[in-house]
Amino acid sequence: MVQQHKMVPAIIPTMAEEPDFELGAAGASGRREYERRRTAREARTRARHPHIGGLLLALQSTPEHEKAWATGAAGEEELGAFLVRRCPKAIVLHDRRMPRSRANIDHLAVTPSGVWVIDAKRYKGRIEVRKPWFRDAKLVIGGRDKSKLVDGLTRQAKAVQSALDSVAPGVPVHACFCFVNPEGQSSGTKLPLLRTLSVSGYPLLYPRKLAKRLKQPGELSAEQMRLVAEALARGLPAA
Numbered sequence: 343m344v345q346q347h348k349m350v351p352a353i354i355p356t357m358a359e360e361p362d363f364e365l366g367a368a369g370a371s372g373r374r375e376y377e378r379r380r381t382a383r384e385a386r387t388r389a390r391h392p393h394i395g396g397l398l399l400a401l402q403s404t405p406e407h408e409k410a411w412a413t414g415a416a417g418e419e420e421l422g423a424f425l426v427r428r429c430p431k432a433i434v435l436h437d438r439r440m441p442r443s444r445a446n447i448d449h450l451a452v453t454p455s456g457v458w459v460i461d462a463k464r465y466k467g468r469i470e471v472r473k474p475w476f477r478d479a480k481l482v483i484g485g486r487d488k489s490k491l492v493d494g495l496t497r498q499a500k501a502v503q504s505a506l507d508s509v510a511p512g513v514p515v516h517a518c519f520c521f522v523n524p525e526g527q528s529s530g531t532k533l534p535l536l537r538t539l540s541v542s543g544y545p546l547l548y549p550r551k552l553a554k555r556l557k558q559p560g561e562l563s564a565e566q567m568r569l570v571a572e573a574l575a576r577g578l579p580a581a
Contacts, residue, residue: 363575366436368422371446371581372415379408417464417522418448421549425451428553431564433571438578440501446581447498452571455560456514459502460552461495464522468532469546471539481541492542495519505577510570513562518545520552 383405388395404412418437425434435450449460467484474480480489499517506513521533533539539546547555562570 363572366580368436369415369418370437376411418462421462424549429556437581439581452567453556454562455558459499459517471541509573
């Protein structure tokens, strides 16, 4: 949900020196988890079957839980590269660690219009928002209820707001989903081209629509953006 705040003119004291902070690597923690699971599976197979373990591994298909981590990491990597290329004036932090949680934030984009919390997704199938009578709207992807993703994005947005409250309370925090075209799905993300779906106030975007939003004008100067990004990098370190 987009959080609206009145802009505070003096956000943070001006710093004379260039800040030193880590932008992070898109998809890094997901890629590590995929490698960890793959390595552990291969080690178990070789330990149980010392003579034919290599052959068994060559014949095995990659388990779905491993594929999911690899797919997610690839989506984050793709979107991260796209944002750096298409939004050069934005300061984009990648793969940030959530306080007191094992979850992470895929991308944080600091722009003139505020901070964007971006949850990158790479699902196959049609993306829908269904609105049953007298019930909350549901996010449905490929026919499956994925509404729990909304709760995760809400927690991410709150973590970002909390990280900014003591240093830049007037900076608007926006949050959105960005769907990257999955491998093998030639028809794209299957999101509507002429309108933007939203669920619980969060827009469902594809990369080009996200880039347009990140390029919107706003009240943050380049110096303020740099200082906000540094505060976020400090409060939400790379995963």
